Amino acid sequence: MINKKISLLEFTKKELDDFLTKNLNQKSYRTKQIFNWIYKNKTDDFEKFKNLPLEIRKILKEKFKIYSFELEKKDVSKIDKTIRYNFKTDDSSIIPTVFIPKVSRNVVCISTQIGCSIGCSFCNSGKFKYKRNLNCSEIVEQVLRIEKDVGKINGVLFMGMGEPLLNFENLVKSIKIFVDDDAFCISKRKITVSTSGIVPNIYKLLEKNLQIKLAVSIHSYNDEKRKKVVKNLNFTVEEILKAAIYYAKNTKTKLTIEYVMIKNFNDKEEDALGISKILKFLTKNKKELIKINIIPYNLVEKSKEFIAPEKENVENFKNILIKEGFLTFIRKPYGTDINAACGQLGLF
Ligand code: SAH
Ligand code: SF4
Numbered sequence: 001m002i003n004k005k006i007s008l009l010e011f012t013k014k015e016l017d018d019f020l021t022k023n024l025n026q027k028s029y030r031t032k033q034i035f036n037w038i039y040k041n042k043t044d045d046f047e048k049f050k051n052l053p054l055e056i057r058k059i060l061k062e063k064f065k066i067y068s069f070e071l072e073k074k075d076v077s078k079i080d081k082t083i084r085y086n087f088k089t090d091d092s093s094i095i096p097t098v099f100i101p102k103v104s105r106n107v108v109c110i111s112t113q114i115g116c117s118i119g120c121s122f123c124n125s126g127k128f129k130y131k132r133n134l135n136c137s138e139i140v141e142q143v144l145r146i147e148k149d150v151g152k153i154n155g156v157l158f159m160g161m162g163e164p165l166l167n168f169e170n171l172v173k174s175i176k177i178f179v180d181d182d183a184f185c186i187s188k189r190k191i192t193v194s195t196s197g198i199v200p201n202i203y204k205l206l207e208k209n210l211q212i213k214l215a216v217s218i219h220s221y222n223d224e225k226r227k228k229v230v231k232n233l234n235f236t237v238e239e240i241l242k243a244a245i246y247y248a249k250n251t252k253t254k255l256t257i258e259y260v261m262i263k264n265f266n267d268k269e270e271d272a273l274g275i276s277k278i279l280k281f282l283t284k285n286k287k288e289l290i291k292i293n294i295i296p297y298n299l300v301e302k303s304k305e306f307i308a309p310e311k312e313n314v315e316n317f318k319n320i321l322i323k324e325g326f327l328t329f330i331r332k333p334y335g336t337d338i339n340a341a342c343g344q345l346g347l348f
Helices: 013-023 029-040 054-063 136-150 168-179 199-207 223-229 238-252 271-284 311-323
Strands: 070-076 083-088 096-103 104-109 155-158 191-195 214-217 255-261 290-296 327-331
Touching: 013 029, 070 223, 083 136, 096 136, 096 255, 104 136, 136 168, 168 191, 168 199, 191 199, 191 255, 199 238, 199 255, 214 311, 238 255, 238 271, 255 271, 255 311, 290 311
Parallel strands: 104 155, 155 191, 191 214, 214 255, 255 290, 290 327
Antiparallel strands: 070 083, 083 096, 096 104
């Protein structure tokens, strides 16, 4: 039977405050108490909310729930201790989430949709039929459950399954909860939203003034070439970069350019020089605004259509961009043995 109770993870602190003060005639400090029980003590048992009056506990118990997921599967990588969780939702969809134990901090890579409508041909999430947006509570529960399992989370990457900027309202709400001192208390600059380039929503995100970081998946300076792999998106590379650079300038953050590198597709010197040229032009040569992350293609299926680039080509490409003056890194893949790396989350 589907549980009709509303999850308390749907509420930002302001929303819960409004609800408690207006509907239940409670004082504001109750909101903080409830947030503490949920996010600091991580309990989903309303009986344990001892500092709340009995009648409030009763209402909470009747109308609300906290957790909704069942843990369908949990795999730990033998290579690097990355953990992939498959959470099962009320409607039996599977949400993949990845925990990355970095040396300096604990990071979670979260999903925002079931499937993805952008349909990039190198990404398994794109091949997976789009079903729906995740609710705010489903975005938040991914981090809450993992924090409960492994300990304090210090960074969130919106780089899992789905296009975050196509689930805009829930993205914004969940970020408000991630940064809230009484919830996860994650630093704004440790949250990154990665987008394939939904241009109007990049500007809308700036208006929300959340001060988090942005990453754009570019893959090529050339529109025709990009269109061959990023199928269902009608914005040009220039429009996307303009919006993203505007975002970076106005938030005083560095913009990450993600570049999935595929052998014999976008791994040549002219591809690197093309990217450099357009970035120099659009930043008016302010290269310090940019960080480039080269992501060598991760295998997502047995098809011969895409092949990972040679190590030497990736290094050459990186060195060209560094010589051009850009801070450039090669993104290390995490959890390739458990289908936890970029592009692999739609593999079950
Ligand atoms: N939809 C958003 C965020 C999720 S994808 C976006 O596209 O940005 C996160 C990153 O994984 C993107 O940069 C995407 O290009 C990259 N990616 C997808 N499939 C990949 C693959 N097979 N190998 C390497 N990176 C991949
Ligand atoms: Fe969607 Fe991003 Fe995968 Fe493209 S790369 S299909 S936008 S999740």
